[in-house]
Amino acid sequence: MIDTTAPGFWPQLFETLLKATGETLYQVGVTMLITLVLGLVLGTLLVVTDRGGILERPFGSLVAGRVINVVTQTVVNLGRSIPFIILMIALIPFTRLILGSAFGVTAAIVPLTVAAIPFYARIVEISLREVNEGLVEAGHSLGATRWQLVSKVIIPEAVPGLIRGFTTTVVSIVNYSAIVGAIGGGGLGDVAIRYGHQRYSVIHIVAVIIVLVAIVQIVQVVGARLANRMSHR
Amino acid sequence: MITLNSVTKTFGDAANPVRALDDVSLSVASGEIFGVIGQSGAGKSTLIRTVNLLERPDAGTVTVGDRELTALNDRELLQARREIGMVFQQFNLLDSRTVRGNVELALEVVGVDRRERTKRTNEILELVGLEHKAQQYPAQLSGGQKQRVGIARALASRPRVLLSDEATSALDPETTESILQLLRSINKELGLTILLITHEMDVVKSICDSAALMSGGRILEQGRLVDLLSQPGSQLARGLFPLGELPEGNSTVIDVTFVGLSSGRPVVSQLARTHQIDVGLVGAAIETIAGAQSGRTRLELPGTADANAAAINDLRAQGLVVEIVRSGR
Numbered sequence: 001m002i003d004t005t006a007p008g009f010w011p012q013l014f015e016t017l018l019k020a021t022g023e024t025l026y027q028v029g030v031t032m033l034i035t036l037v038l039g040l041v042l043g044t045l046l047v048v049t050d051r052g053g054i055l056e057r058p059f060g061s062l063v064a065g066r067v068i069n070v071v072t073q074t075v076v077n078l079g080r081s082i083p084f085i086i087l088m089i090a091l092i093p094f095t096r097l098i099l100g101s102a103f104g105v106t107a108a109i110v111p112l113t114v115a116a117i118p119f120y121a122r123i124v125e126i127s128l129r130e131v132n133e134g135l136v137e138a139g140h141s142l143g144a145t146r147w148q149l150v151s152k153v154i155i156p157e158a159v160p161g162l163i164r165g166f167t168t169t170v171v172s173i174v175n176y177s178a179i180v181g182a183i184g185g186g187g188l189g190d191v192a193i194r195y196g197h198q199r200y201s202v203i204h205i206v207a208v209i210i211v212l213v214a215i216v217q218i219v220q221v222v223g224a225r226l227a228n229r230m231s232h233r
Numbered sequence: 234m235i236t237l238n239s240v241t242k243t244f245g246d247a248a249n250p251v252r253a254l255d256d257v258s259l260s261v262a263s264g265e266i267f268g269v270i271g272q273s274g275a276g277k278s279t280l281i282r283t284v285n286l287l288e289r290p291d292a293g294t295v296t297v298g299d300r301e302l303t304a305l306n307d308r309e310l311l312q313a314r315r316e317i318g319m320v321f322q323q324f325n326l327l328d329s330r331t332v333r334g335n336v337e338l339a340l341e342v343v344g345v346d347r348r349e350r351t352k353r354t355n356e357i358l359e360l361v362g363l364e365h366k367a368q369q370y371p372a373q374l375s376g377g378q379k380q381r382v383g384i385a386r387a388l389a390s391r392p393r394v395l396l397s398d399e400a401t402s403a404l405d406p407e408t409t410e411s412i413l414q415l416l417r418s419i420n421k422e423l424g425l426t427i428l429l430i431t432h433e434m435d436v437v438k439s440i441c442d443s444a445a446l447m448s449g450g451r452i453l454e455q456g457r458l459v460d461l462l463s464q465p466g467s468q469l470a471r472g473l474f475p476l477g478e479l480p481e482g483n484s485t486v487i488d489v490t491f492v493g494l495s496s497g498r499p500v501v502s503q504l505a506r507t508h509q510i511d512v513g514l515v516g517a518a519i520e521t522i523a524g525a526q527s528g529r530t531r532l533e534l535p536g537t538a539d540a541n542a543a544a545i546n547d548l549r550a551q552g553l554v555v556e557i558v559r560s561g562r
Binding site: 132134135137138139140141142143144145148152153156157159230231232233 | 285287311312313314315317318319321323325326327328329330338339341342343370371372386387390396
């Protein structure tokens with residue numbers, strides 16, 4: 001049991017939490033940066049290479065379009081269908097290969113990213129599909145290239161949805177980042193397990209929950225505000 | 234300016250083919266406003282979309298200006314499309330861009346630099362009367378204003394041809410009228426050739442020089458309105474002058490068409506006096522068509538058509554177009 005009356009308990013708790021929060025934010029932050037880029041790319045590929053999409057025939061080849069689409073679909077489905085806790089363990093050799101170590105705060109970014117990218121890619125796909133077909137047609141009528149259609153019409157029109165989806169993804173990744181604490185990934189999950197679970201400290205659990213709830217709240221509010229500001233409908 | 238030659242387009246699968254365009258040939262002269270009219274499902278929309286190859290025909294050729302679009306590669310087609318503006322029924326404006334941004338999109342696509350873009354956008358917004366709305370978003374505009382932005386965007390890169398896909402069908406009658414007048418004035422001022430499709434005869438009546446009637450993927454008739462009016466049996470002319478049902482009985486009924494109005498003359502009373510017959514007036518309409526006043530009168534004459542041959546010949550001799558709708562018994 002932990003003695004809450006011991007001298008230095010509260011400052012220590014504060015310091016532990018501060019450090020863990022920093023680690024969690026770092027993991028989630030880096031993960032989301034990578035996810036933003038790669039998720040957008042994969043999600044866009046899913047839409048444009050689909051049947052009837054604007055990149056149905058890259059380099060004039062329908063086969064190439066189908067191959068890219070099917071491969072992207074498979075990658076995304078694979079990533080989405082494996083439960084995170086299993087994905088995390090399965091990725092240990094891969095993480096060791098690229099980072100030299102499979103455990104630690106930074107190493108945890110690898111499974112987090114692998115989980116987050118397909119998740120966000122699907123959301124990107126949904127948002128882009130909701131862009132009115134007529135706008136793409138208008139772009140065609142102006143003589144826009146495929147790249148111009150994506151960069152000037154489709155993605156800008158989907159921005160509010162992309163932001164809301166990003167917010168949802170961040171919340172999921174905050175959740176997953178607590179799980180990586182279980183295999184030495186550090187962060188708030190680590191605090192909850194080491195102090196709360198192994199040393200029965202209810203106060204640590206409560207503190208971690210409060211911090212997590214606060215993070216999620218802030219992300220949600222900021223995301224919603226930003227999305228509304230970008231929406232001119 | 235626009236020539237479609239034996240264009241065919243089929244949708245659906247082999248088991249249930251839907252022939253949207255069935256051997257369609259169309260010719261739009263430079264500088265005119267050409268209206269294609271037909272009911273929904275007639276194939277008008279497919280027709281106009283083949284002109285800038287948003288829809289690629291299965292067979293036939295499309296020529297705009299001196300370029301055969303159906304023979305171009307992808308890159309050349311983009312170039313050609315930049316010289317063909319298009320406006321849409323649902324406006325298709327980007328919600329994410331301001332009025333100015335929407336117009337500038339057309340110039341960005343072409344690669345016009347920022348200073349030139351600003352200048353051209355100011356110019357074109359003034360032309361459509363929206364210079365004071367430049368910073369607003371489409372959601373803040375009325376339908377008519379949105380269509381003005383659509384027109385400004387279509388004209389920004391100085392095309393020679395404008396395609397209008399039911400541009401006024403989502404608008405109320407007053408706004409429709411103002412948009413049609415705008416189209417008419419840019420047609421005159423810029424010498425722009427306009428091809429429009431519509432299901433409203435009023436649109437054809439109010440601004441078109443020429444028209445085509447479409448049904449079931451085919452063009453039933455086409456030509457300059459003034460020619461169609463004096464062409465007996467023209468369905469388009471009948472649509473322009475709705476005269477109602479035939480009267481009961483077994484009298485002879487004739488439609489007399491005045492093109493470029495000779496209706497100042499007392500045709501009916503003269504007819505009655507000269508030939509000593511009782512002329513009944515069944516229906517009449519006077520419209521301004523293709524800029525000139527024209528009228529059509531439906532007259533009822535007693536007896537058979539043969540008995541009235543002298544009267545009818547007399548009318549024809551005066552340069553009037555006479556169509557015998559029913560011969561009496």
